[in-house]
Amino acid sequence: MVAELGHFALILALAVALVQGTLPLVGASRGDLRLMSLGRTAALTQAFLVLLSFGALTQAYVTSDFSVLNVVANSHSAKPLLYKISGVWGNHEGSMLLWALILALFGAAVAIFGNNLPDTLRSRVLAIQALIGVGFLAFLLFTSNPFERVFPAPPDGNGLNPLLQDPGLAFHPPLLYLGYVGFSVTYAFAVAALLEGRVDAAWARWVRPWALAAWCFLTLGIALGSWWAYYILGWGGFWFWDPVENASLMPWLAGTALLHSAIVVEKRDALKSWTVLLALLAFSLSLLGTFLVRSGVLTSVHAFAQDPARGMFILAFLLLVTGGGLALYAWRAPQLQGGGLFQPVSREGALILNNLLLCTLAATVLLGTLYPLFLDLLTGNKVSVGPPFFNATFVPLCAPLFAALCVGPFLGWKRAELGPALMRLRIALVVSLAAIVVAMTMIDSRSTLAALAFGFGVWLIVGSLASLSDRVRSGTLRTIPRSTLGMVISHASLGVVVLGSVATSSWNTELMQTMKPGDRVDFAGYSVLLERMDEVRGPNYIAERATLNVSVGGKPYTVLQPERRLFTVQRRQIAETAIQTNLLRDFYATLGEGDPRQGWVIRLYLNPLAPWIWLGAALCALGGFVSLSDRRLRIGAPSRKPVLQAAE
Amino acid sequence: MRRLLFILPLLTLALMAGFFAWSLTSGRDPASIGSVMVGRPAPKLDLPALRPGEAPLTDADLRTGKPVIVNFFASWCTPCLAEHPLFTRLAEREGATIIGIAWKNKRDDALAWLKKLGDPFKLAGLDLDARTGLDWGLSGVPETYLIDGNGIVRRHYRGPITERDLTETILPFLKGTVK
Numbered sequence: 001m002v003a004e005l006g007h008f009a010l011i012l013a014l015a016v017a018l019v020q021g022t023l024p025l026v027g028a029s030r031g032d033l034r035l036m037s038l039g040r041t042a043a044l045t046q047a048f049l050v051l052l053s054f055g056a057l058t059q060a061y062v063t064s065d066f067s068v069l070n071v072v073a074n075s076h077s078a079k080p081l082l083y084k085i086s087g088v089w090g091n092h093e094g095s096m097l098l099w100a101l102i103l104a105l106f107g108a109a110v111a112i113f114g115n116n117l118p119d120t121l122r123s124r125v126l127a128i129q130a131l132i133g134v135g136f137l138a139f140l141l142f143t144s145n146p147f148e149r150v151f152p153a154p155p156d157g158n159g160l161n162p163l164l165q166d167p168g169l170a171f172h173p174p175l176l177y178l179g180y181v182g183f184s185v186t187y188a189f190a191v192a193a194l195l196e197g198r199v200d201a202a203w204a205r206w207v208r209p210w211a212l213a214a215w216c217f218l219t220l221g222i223a224l225g226s227w228w229a230y231y232i233l234g235w236g237g238f239w240f241w242d243p244v245e246n247a248s249l250m251p252w253l254a255g256t257a258l259l260h261s262a263i264v265v266e267k268r269d270a271l272k273s274w275t276v277l278l279a280l281l282a283f284s285l286s287l288l289g290t291f292l293v294r295s296g297v298l299t300s301v302h303a304f305a306q307d308p309a310r311g312m313f314i315l316a317f318l319l320l321v322t323g324g325g326l327a328l329y330a331w332r333a334p335q336l337q338g339g340g341l342f343q344p345v346s347r348e349g350a351l352i353l354n355n356l357l358l359c360t361l362a363a364t365v366l367l368g369t370l371y372p373l374f375l376d377l378l379t380g381n382k383v384s385v386g387p388p389f390f391n392a393t394f395v396p397l398c399a400p401l402f403a404a405l406c407v408g409p410f411l412g413w414k415r416a417e418l419g420p421a422l423m424r425l426r427i428a429l430v431v432s433l434a435a436i437v438v439a440m441t442m443i444d445s446r447s448t449l450a451a452l453a454f455g456f457g458v459w460l461i462v463g464s465l466a467s468l469s470d471r472v473r474s475g476t477l478r479t480i481p482r483s484t485l486g487m488v489i490s491h492a493s494l495g496v497v498v499l500g501s502v503a504t505s506s507w508n509t510e511l512m513q514t515m516k517p518g519d520r521v522d523f524a525g526y527s528v529l530l531e532r533m534d535e536v537r538g539p540n541y542i543a544e545r546a547t548l549n550v551s552v553g554g555k556p557y558t559v560l561q562p563e564r565r566l567f568t569v570q571r572r573q574i575a576e577t578a579i580q581t582n583l584l585r586d587f588y589a590t591l592g593e594g595d596p597r598q599g600w601v602i603r604l605y606l607n608p609l610a611p612w613i614w615l616g617a618a619l620c621a622l623g624g625f626v627s628l629s630d631r632r633l634r635i636g637a638p639s640r641k642p643v644l645q646a647a648e
Numbered sequence: 649m650r651r652l653l654f655i656l657p658l659l660t661l662a663l664m665a666g667f668f669a670w671s672l673t674s675g676r677d678p679a680s681i682g683s684v685m686v687g688r689p690a691p692k693l694d695l696p697a698l699r700p701g702e703a704p705l706t707d708a709d710l711r712t713g714k715p716v717i718v719n720f721f722a723s724w725c726t727p728c729l730a731e732h733p734l735f736t737r738l739a740e741r742e743g744a745t746i747i748g749i750a751w752k753n754k755r756d757d758a759l760a761w762l763k764k765l766g767d768p769f770k771l772a773g774l775d776l777d778a779r780t781g782l783d784w785g786l787s788g789v790p791e792t793y794l795i796d797g798n799g800i801v802r803r804h805y806r807g808p809i810t811e812r813d814l815t816e817t818i819l820p821f822l823k824g825t826v827k
Contacts, residue, residue, distance in 0.1 A: 273654070277657060280657075281657075284661075291668070295668070295672060297668060297671045297672065311668075311672050312669075312672055315665065315668050315669060315672065318665070319661070319665050322661055323658065323661055323662075323665075326657045326658040326661055327658055329654060329657065329658070330651075330654045330655040330657070330658050333654050334650065334651055334654050370664070370667075373667065373671055374667055377667060377670055377671055377674065
């Protein structure tokens with residue numbers, strides 16, 4: 001009954017989305033206020049209906065309603081409640097419903113917070129948003145209905161992919177989708193602007209909070225995914241350049257570029273068509289990522305049901321959305337007139353450099369991800385593009401990006417001098433050079449590259465904080481605009497991420513050892529004793545658990561208990577790493593295969609500064625949220641006319 | 649010229665979409681890593697028979713003028729269980745010549761497994777120390793090779809064969825329509 005209600009609500013939502021996607025557009029072109037105001041009502045109704053539908057599916061999961069096929073295929077009555085709920089989006093159909101839900105919620109948010117938008121712009125944005133929604137809702141209803149029934153109902157379900165049964169991963173998809181789907185709003189704004197033929201400072205000011213919100217969520221989503229890979233896959237790494245990771249990195253890079261170029265449009269009325277293109281691309285790359293993950297054209301560690309028929313549908317949708325947007329762009333963008341002129345050395349110049357480098361990075365990731373596919377199709381050769389390619393391309397591109405990052409905020413608009421800016425950064429320069437020397441002499445003299453990267457990390461932190469020094473001196477730190485504070489936090493936290501990843505990947509210690517209970521091994525100054533092996537029973541798994549007593553100089557230090565879990569329903573084994581952290585380094589242990597006769601394979605890692613990677617990423621998103629809370633950026637910012645005057 | 653710059657993103661998309669559509673319709677499997685064995689004479693075969701009292705397997709068994717299917721399996725391998733009925737069908741309905749090789753498997757275990765599930769193999773060998781598997785470029789079980797009458801490897805499947813492999817490649821190969 002509830003499942004049918006959910007299904008019905010989804011059908012109604014599609015109908016509402018169709019209305020929302022057409023009539024307000026007509027209204028906007030005719031100047032008919034009644035038709036335009038329909039957009040807001042429809043957006044709220046659609047969000048309510050999809051929410052109802054999502055609630056119905058969640059209810060089926062929580063109560064283990066095995067007459068619903070989707071629940072049978074992805075849940076099990078013995079599963080803990082958290083994973084029953086996260087199981088809703090741990091599968092293809094449910095995750096698409098979550099997409100549709102977030103899309104509708106963003107539409108409702110535009111309807112609620114977009115009070116100050118001109119009527120035509122708002123109704124066009126809402127209509128575009130609804131048209132994207134039509135695609136997703138139709139996709140759900142016609143190819144991936146989550147409410148399909150099964151008769152007779154089986155006594156129990158197949159359970160969720162064990163890799164996904166983890167608190168980190170329970171919230172990874174919703175955050176990631178908030179990011180992906182958030183860029184649909186910037187896409188809608190871009191298309192609406194192209195339809196109106198008008199991109200100005202006010203437009204940039206309206207679109208930027210949405211881009212910022214999407215970017216924050218995407219940052220958190222990517223960080224959570226990387227953290228999960230770090231502790232569940234048990235390989236000791238945190239980023240593997242897997243196609244799925246790359247798929248989320250591309251929109252992030254494009255979104256970051258968009259955040260910066262929108263500032264130029266807002267302040268200087270320049271870079272208009274470029275910013276519109278980025279707004280289109282951020283969402284297009286999100287869709288491309290979805291396509292790559294779901295269609296099965298690439299291999300990856302991810303466990304989504306891959307299906308060429310669905311792939312075709314997503315490809316058609318991608319073509320329609322991206323192709324439609326880009327065709328409109330090719331047609332209308334040449335008419336957008338750029339405004340302000342500026343010298344190469346200026347705030348604008350620095351932001352353009354930032355955009356060039358970020359977009360080159362995104363293009364590099366795209367090329368590296370798709371190259372194996374192209375080559376295989378054209379020549380039949382199989383290659384895999386991995387860390388060597390990305391290290392070789394990312395390092396030379398990131399170096400100028402990081403170097404310029406601290407200088408940019410010290411440059412004035414229109415025209416600036418490099419000398420004074422560098423003078424104000426002299427302390428940061430000295431400190432980072434000192435960091436390089438320290439890294440070379442005290443940590444590891446073999447890797448110059450790691451030492452340089454370490455220096456860049458320090459440069460980012462100190463250089464970003466340097467822009468606060470004037471305010472500290474004049475005692476005006478408390479009156480600093482939140483958007484500036486947010487920028488400083490995000491820029492500095494990038495340095496934290498760089499320090500964490502350089503230290504972890506360059507200066508870690510690892511040991512692989514076959515051990516039997518009672519064996520002791522010396523590892524990086526610690527003495528590790530395999531005290532015993534136990535068999536443990538979880539709610540839906542059986543596990544082998546190693547108890548490792550770690551001591552320093554004869555004194556007990558910590559106990560680590562890595563496990564190897566066998567999920568009985570799916571017959572899959574998952575390693576559960578044990579990590580002891582003091583925020584400066586991780587002591588990381590995983591349990592491999594083994595038996596009492598030959599012993600177990602134990603891997604130990606000492607990862608310096610590893611927690612900083614995720615700490616930095618969280619700070620980075622926090623900076624975005626701080627900036628978002630700035631009153632100037634609030635979504636209902638000023639109306640168009642006064643802003644135009646103010647910009648003169 | 650300036651106009652062209654604005655059309656460039658659209659053209660890039662069209663090019664990419666073309667590749668994607670091609671990839672989706674080509675039926676290629678991105679997980680397959682290819683095989684260096686294809687197009688070359690089958691590697692050496694010199695194994696004791698699995699079933700007691702039978703003659704050992706030799707290279708001559710691969711060069712009979714008729715197509716042969718060689719399947720590496722093991723009783724401890726779950727995917728082997730999944731593909732087994734397909735071999736049974738091939739042997740019974742199509743009269744295919746299938747050589748089964750038990751890989752890293754104890755003789756009694758492999759025989760018990762075949763007894764339980766049915767034995768579709770015309771000849772069966774035992775590769776306990778996995779040395780033949782090494783010669784054949786095996787990365788695990790199950791793997792299956794199609795070998796033509798002259799002893800040339802025509803296809804190499806890593807992982808269990810599927811219904812689709814059966815209709816699309818194996819049956820046409822046996823009927824001689826695919827070289």
